[in-house]
Every structure is written in structure tokens, then in C-alpha cells.
Amino acid sequence: MRVPLTHLDSLTLRRSLAALLTAMLVGVATQLAFAARAHALTVAVIGDSVAHDLGRGMEDLFANNRHVRIIRQTKFATGLVRTDYYDWNAVARDFLRHHKPDVILVVMGGNDRQAIRVHGRRYDALSKGWLADYERRVSRFMNTIKHKRARVYWIGLPPVRSDALNYAYRIMNRVYRREAARHRFEYVDVWHKFTTRGGAYSSFGQSLEGVKRRIRMEDGEHFTQVGRLVFAAEVAKKIGLR
């Protein structure tokens, strides 16, 4: 027998339908939000204190961009020479396995101009034996971070105030470039972004607003807050993120 709906029943039904519709809308919106988040490009920045500066710069640069997510694994005063102090191969392996980034940016080597000890033998920095062993270490680290679904960019060391360090960094950058090509990584050269027209190191440079600012710290190695942004923008431009 068909029972006619009373006014009260009809009101309850309409309310129920409205609640259901609202719930569906919330559900769809949540799904869309998750989907958007899932499609955000995860960019991992790995390396020493210079990588820390780059990572912080990238975070600031993409702070309002929901399509790019920056994650960092950086450690001051580390590198590929003193594996007894900090084993980058183990750390990077765990970090990448856990986060599965789409893009990996590496800056490493700022602290590596020091003697290497292998099986009781000591190789002075930049000597023939040192270069051969350092190349092996770089290659091993590149094998560790190589991943099918991630694009890897090895960022060359930027110039610093010390001439002695710059001499070493130029040689080390050649090693990174060569090994990056061998491992099918892309090498990103940032050297000339931080030099004067004459090729000398400068503590000052154009900010993102186009004004001359201090971009390097007093130590002649690290970047100021403005400099980090300049560094990040340069890398982002070269890898096609901006």
C-alpha cells in the first residue's frame, strides 16, 4: 500500500539529500586535493652546506607553488672523502627509498679538498692518486642515487672567495661533469652566475628583483638569504622548473 508523504517526511528527505550531496562534494574535493598533491613534483635536494643553501632557496622559491614540493637531505661539513664521519651512500639510499622523489638535485664536494686515506695510504688532495680515488667515490655515489623514475641533476660547485679552493673546485667540477655524463645525469654549471664579467668571485650580484645585493656570506663560501634565492632560481631555470 502506498503511503503518501507528509510535509514533515518530505522535509526530512530533502535534508537527507542535501546532506548526501554535501558529503559527495566534500569527498570529490578531497579526492581532487589528494590527486593534486599526488601530482606535485617532489624535488629532493641532497648534499653538503651548499646544498642546504640551494634547498632553502628552492623552498622559498616554490613556497606558493603547490605543484612543486621540495624535500631536503643536507648535512654540514660532510662530503665524499670522510665516509668514516658521514656515509653519504647509506644516508642517500635510505632517504631516496623512503621519499621516492621525481627530481634529485645534488651539490657535493665543498669540503672534499682534503687528503684521502685508502688502506693505510694517504693521497694528498688533487694528487693523481687522490683524483682517481675521488672519481671512484663520485661514481659509486652516482650509482647509489641512480633511479629509474627520478631525473638526477648534479649541480657544479659555485666559486668561492679562496683562490686555492677555486682551483680545486674547477678540477672537481670537471670530475662531476664527466661522471654525470657517464651515468646519464645532467650536469648543471652555475659557476659563471656567481662571478664578475672578468671571471672573479664576487660577494655581490643581481637579486631576483634585479637589484645589486650581497649574495654571499662573509665567509666567502655560503649564500645569504637573497643569494639562496638567486642560486635556486638559476638551477630551476636550467633544469626547466621555471
Add this chain to the structure above:
Amino acid sequence: MLFPTPEFAIFFFAVFVAAWALRTLDEPRKALLLIASYFFYGYWDWRFTALLAVSSAFNYVAGLFIAGTKGEVTRKRIVGVAVAANLSLLGVFKYYNFFMDSLTDLTVALGIQRDMPFLEIILPIGISFFTFQGISYVVDVYRGHIKPVRSPLDLFLYISFFPQLVAGPIVRASHFLPQLTRRPELTRTAVVFGFLLILNGMFKKVVVAHYIAAGLVDPAFADPTQTSSVDLIAAHYAYAVQVYCDFSAYSDIAIGTAALLGYRFRKNFDRPLGATSLAQLWQRWHISLSTWLRDYLYRALRGDKRDGGARMYRNMFLTMLLGGLWHGANWTFVLWGAIHGLGLTVERFIKTHGHAWRTSRLRLSTVGAAAVTETATPSAAANRTAAIVGWLITFHLFTLAAVFFRSPQLDTALRYFAAMFSFQGGPHLLTPFLFALTAGAVAVQFLPGNKIERFAAKAGDWPAWTLGLMLGAGLLLIEMIGPQGVAPFIYYQF
């Protein structure tokens, strides 16, 4: 050339032997010490030895001019020019780019940005110290506290004497120059005193400061956003200990090496972390700077008038603000100085008005004399409570302000505080060893002072071989227990 390195040990040994070989020949001995000092300075960057020489020559001439001028107005003008010239040197090398950068910030904010003429210059090591010594010399000559030095050798040596050249203590001309006119003596007590101070300094720098810095402070400040609150809280305490151990170590080694060469420098630190008020803290922390600021800046701000009221508070605040800026061309140092300035003025205000309030209560008291005496003398328990509360406030103000002092940029300090007060995460960097090291370094601040002087007086009679063994074994032990490598002293950058 860093103190705790083999290079310095070899250098100092050579200077020590040569200086005492020339002990009867005053001028050649001073010339040797001058050459050694310029070698020590030039070892870092020889180009700046010219700057040091020009600064010394200028102050030498200025001193002679001031003393040779009769009219008060002219004397005042000469000393004004001399002080301005010294400050200009500091201004160009230390503050010019900071000023340009801050000006750029302002023009960007106003939307009228322009490229400023920045200078690609390096901060010469020790410039803040030798400039302040130059100022103290010309002002002391002007005030009649000392006579001008006739021998350029004496003045050049006073400004550049290597134990204190790059990181203090800021030696006063009135204290050091008279020592150059006397023949130095190497007493057994002075040797033991020097050895003990060097050992003490080496232990504080190589062991305590280094472990704390490498294990806790540096990683925490490198990236506060990725450090737990517990570690950040621990690191901010640890940094206060690190900076104390680092800087007082430099002063100890400087005073110790000077003593071994036959010269006395005054104490630069006296258990400052145990201070129960900010005023007391600044009487015990970097004493040579705080007394310099009092005598040459605060006094200059005060002028001839008797200080009191708002003017006194303003001068006190300005002195600390500029004292903060002296440490470095960065807004973090300005804020650090402002915090201490504000703290000192508030403390002074409370003390002054608290005293006035207590006095008025006594006057109004209608009870008998015995009762007044009872009210006027606080009990031992009340004194102890006041000291504990005072210490807690002073210590925490010092450690919290030190976050600005340590942070390379203002945003690092702000991130540090945000992460520290988020109260998230457990200890990862903090280990029982680092905790014990930090707590132990604070605890020893409450032991009686002058331990080293008293021990040196006792051990002065010990045989030479015992003393040699003690120094050798001590240095070896420090080298063995300290971590690898030597970090530069914090105050080198100032």
C-alpha cells in the same frame, strides 16, 4: 695562525727563546717582538700588515700632536679627528657593505631601488681590536692619563703585540706601555701561571668548545627547522657555554703567552655564567671590552654632566647597542646588543626604584629601631632566593639572546625560536656526554675564582722538570681527548 696548532707552537718557541736571549737589550728585544707580531699577522694575509702599520703610525703621530698642543679647543679637535679616522677605518672595512645592503633593503621597500656601490673587500682579522686600542691610546693621551709615546717602536708594539692582536683582550695603553719601559722578568710563578693559563685555555677550546660545537651547536644552527625542540633547547644553552669556553680560552692563551714573555695582561673573564645580574655579567664577561665601552663610549655620551634619569638609561642602552654592533655588521648583533641594553636599563630601573621604595618604607616605619634593623637586613634565605632568581633570569636572558649572536642571519634566529618553541621531537643530537659537558662548564662557574693564580703561587717552587712534565703531559692529554681538527676562534671574525 691559530693558537692550538703546531705552527703556533713552533713560532712561539722560537720567539720565546730569542726574546729571552735578548733580555738585556731592550730595543732589539722589542724590535724582535714587533717583527714576530707582524709575521704572526701577515701569516693570515700579508697585505693587511700595511693597514696595521698605517693605523699604528697614525695614532703615534696623533698622540704627539695632542700632547704638543696647548689650546683645549685644538686638542679636542685633534682627538676628534683621530677617533673619527680610527672609526672610519673600521667603518670602511667592517660596516660599509652592511650599510649599503641595509640601504638597498630600504630602497626596495620604498620601491625606488638602485644599485648601491658595494666594495669587494675582506674584513681584516683583528681590526675591531687594534682600532679600539688605537682609540684608547689617543683618548688617554688627551685626557692626560698617559704621556705620549716618544718611541714609535713602543707604540707599534703596543698596537700589534701578537698574543692579543687578533682577538683581544683589548689592552689599555696605560697598562701596557709602562711595561715596555721596564726590563721584563721571567719569574717561576709567572712561568707556572702562563703554563696553567695556556693549558686551561687549550682544554676549554680544544675539548669543551669543540665537542659542544661539533656535536650539538653547529648541526642545530645549521638547520633549526630539521632539528627537534629538545636539541634546540639544549643547543642554545650549549652555545652560551661554547662561546664562553672559546673566547675565554683565547684570552687565557693570550694572557699566558704574554706572561711567558714577561708581560701582564688583565683578566678578561671571571666566571660570567655564574652572574646573578646583568650588571654583574658585564663586569665579568669580556671585561676589557665592557670597561672600554664604559670609559670611551658611555663616558663620551655622558659628557661632563652628571648622569641620571632618562638620559642615563638612554646612554646605557646606546652603549650596549653599539657594543652589539661592534661584534659584527649584522642586524643579529644589533638585536643582541639591544636585548642586553634593554635588560640592563630595566634591571637598573628596578634596582633604583626598588631601593627608593624600600627606603621610603623604612622612613614611614613607626616601629622601634630594632624592628627597622630587622626589616633593613634581609635574611640569608631571602638573599639566597634573590641570588637564585637573579641567576636564572640573567642566565636565560644571556642564552636566549645568544641565539641572535650565533645566527648568521635574522631569519635563522627566527626559525630557530619557532622550532624551539614548537616543543616537538626528542633528543637526537644531545647525548649524555654533551649534556654533562655543558652542565659541568656552567657548574664550575660557581667555584671560587683565582684558582690558577693561587696554584701558580704554590707550584712556583716545584722543580723545572716537574713543571715541564706537567705542561707536556697536559698538552698531550688535551690533544688525545679532543676531537680531530681545530675550528677557528669565534672572536676571529669580529
